[in-house]
Amino acid sequence: MAGDTLTVKGYIQHHLTNLTYGKLPAGYERVDYETGEQIVLTEDTWTFAHGGEEAAAMGFNAVHVDSLAWSFGLGLVFCWLFRRVAVKASSGVPAGMVNFFEIIVEFVDQNVKDIFHGRNPLVAPMALTVFVWVFLMNLMDLVPVDVVPELMLLLGVPYQKIVPSTDPNITLGMAVGVFFLMLYYNIKVKGFGFVKELTLTPFKHPVFIPLNLFMEVVGFLAKPFSLGLRLFGNMYAGEMIFILIAALFSGGIGWMLAAGLMQIGWAIFHILVITLQAFIFMVLTIVYLSQAHEDH
Amino acid sequence: MELIFVAAAIMMGLGGLGAAIGVGLLGGKLIEGSARQPELAPRLQGTFFLAAGLVDAIPIIGVGIAMYLIFVVAA
Numbered sequence: 001m002a003g004d005t006l007t008v009k010g011y012i013q014h015h016l017t018n019l020t021y022g023k024l025p026a027g028y029e030r031v032d033y034e035t036g037e038q039i040v041l042t043e044d045t046w047t048f049a050h051g052g053e054e055a056a057a058m059g060f061n062a063v064h065v066d067s068l069a070w071s072f073g074l075g076l077v078f079c080w081l082f083r084r085v086a087v088k089a090s091s092g093v094p095a096g097m098v099n100f101f102e103i104i105v106e107f108v109d110q111n112v113k114d115i116f117h118g119r120n121p122l123v124a125p126m127a128l129t130v131f132v133w134v135f136l137m138n139l140m141d142l143v144p145v146d147v148v149p150e151l152m153l154l155l156g157v158p159y160q161k162i163v164p165s166t167d168p169n170i171t172l173g174m175a176v177g178v179f180f181l182m183l184y185y186n187i188k189v190k191g192f193g194f195v196k197e198l199t200l201t202p203f204k205h206p207v208f209i210p211l212n213l214f215m216e217v218v219g220f221l222a223k224p225f226s227l228g229l230r231l232f233g234n235m236y237a238g239e240m241i242f243i244l245i246a247a248l249f250s251g252g253i254g255w256m257l258a259a260g261l262m263q264i265g266w267a268i269f270h271i272l273v274i275t276l277q278a279f280i281f282m283v284l285t286i287v288y289l290s291q292a293h294e295d296h
Numbered sequence: 297m298e299l300i301f302v303a304a305a306i307m308m309g310l311g312g313l314g315a316a317i318g319v320g321l322l323g324g325k326l327i328e329g330s331a332r333q334p335e336l337a338p339r340l341q342g343t344f345f346l347a348a349g350l351v352d353a354i355p356i357i358g359v360g361i362a363m364y365l366i367f368v369v370a371a
Contacts, residue, residue, distance in 0.1 A: 009371045111342075230353045237360020244363055273356075276349040283346055 008247045013052070015145060015243045018167060019159045020049040022062025030054060050158050064167055071164035074136040078129070104132065108282070115286045118189070118293025123286060130174075131282040134231065137165040138274035141238055142267055145246050165235040168228070175228030178285050182223070185292035193295060227284055234277050238270055300370045304362035311358035318351045 024030070024045045031050075032039050048065075049055040055062060085101040094102050108131055112124045140163045152160040164170045186194045198216045199209045245266060248259035326344045330337035 009368060012368055114339075230350075230357075233357035233360065234353050237356045237363075240360045240363050244367055247367075273352075276345060276352070280346060280349045280353075 008250070011247055012243055014159065015149065016161070016240075017052055017055070017159045018064040018161050019066040019157060020055040020058065020062050021065045022046070022049060022055070022058030024049075024054065024058060028054075028057055048158070064161075064169060066160050066162065067164045067167040067170050070140065070162055071133075071137055071170055074140070074164070075133055078132050078136055082132070104128070111283065112286055115283065116290045116293070118290060120185075120289075120293065123289055127282050127286050130285050131278055134165065134174075134281045135275065135278035137163065137170070138235060138278055140164070141166075141235060141242070141270060141274060144263075145239070145242050163235060163239055165231055166239045168232045171232040171235075172225075172228035174231075174281075175224040178227060178288060179224035182220075182288050182292045185289060189293050190295050223284075223288055227281065227288075231277055231281055234273060238266075238273060241266055242270075297370060300365050304365045307358045307362045307365075308355070311355035315351050315355040319348055322347055322351065 024041055024047060026041055026043050028041045030039060030041065031037070049058060049062070082101065085098055089098055089102070105128060108128045109124055112127050116123050143162060148162045149160045161167065186197075190197065198220075199213050201212060201216065203212055242263070245259050245262045248255050248262070251259075322344060326340055329340050
């Protein structure tokens with residue numbers, strides 16, 4: 001923040017705050033950002049939050065603008081890139097970009113063939129979307145932590161978190177999407193068999209119905225939850241470590257060299273992590289949908 | 297307040313210990329499996345990376361939370 005002295009704690013918290021747009025309730029006291037005066041809101045106001053407290057006061061009526069913008073933007077980048085390559089593809093020998101994208105498509109296709117045994121033409125394209133989209137969102141983690149937030153600060157935007165997958169709203173949102181697909185296909189493929197699966201496994205006796213139901217429902221709900229939290233936790237921890245190393249740059253010339261080396265080392269290791277997490281998200285999505293298609 | 301550091305240390309230490317044992321077993325079994333059936337090695341490797349990623353998540357999350365505790369909550 002301009003004017004305030006920069007502390008390590010403030011620096012880290014600034015980097016971990018989303019740009020939030022939401023409704024402040026009437027009667028809320030806030031500091032006017034342009035004039036610096038204390039004002040009391042006379043009516044409900046839709047505005048950008050300056051700081052975590054205001055974002056907390058907004059409660060449910062708030063959206064993280066930066067996460068939404070970056071994730072939708074990256075989704076568009078994915079669609080545009082793949083379309084551009086797809087119209088160029090021919091039955092001849094592929095070259096350059098086409099070659100690279102064919103490797104990705106074939107890799108995803110092979111994985112779907114290995115894991116998914118049902119019949120559904122939508123699963124492979126969805127797996128490709130999930131894989132590339134999550135990968136692109138994770139890739140934003142490799143952009144140096146200060147570049148975009150500082151540029152945005154110059155433009156007058158107070159906060160900017162550029163890695164959408166470090167926002168639990170995005171990862172859990174995707175997981176909930178997978179969850180609804182699971183529900184839909186479970187009911188569509190199994191019909192009444194889905195109820196049987198929830199109530200009569202693992203103990204096949206009417207006495208055990210409540211116990212079975214409890215265990216199966218908990219297991220069913222835990223799937224999307226762990227799916228979203230795994231991606232979030234990995235990316236959040238990685239981002240946290242990037243920020244902490246960046247905070248070392250304030251420690252003098254010796255620390256700067258050490259921090260630079262650590263930053264490079266962690267970034268190289270992180271290339272593995274982001275690919276692996278995107279891969280795991282894709283594989284688990286396919287596995288869950290495959291389970292939904294298994295009709296006995 | 298000092299207990300936060302102990303908590304963070306336990307979090308990182310036990311998480312790392314468990315994951316290290318897990319990945320160790322996993323790698324050992326991968327080598328064993330591919331020595332028995334070398335033609336399956338590429339497929340086993342794919343599954344290995346998947347499982348290693350699943351195991352890897354827990355200590356990394358632990359390290360992230362521990363770092364947050366040390367440098368933000370305790371600072």
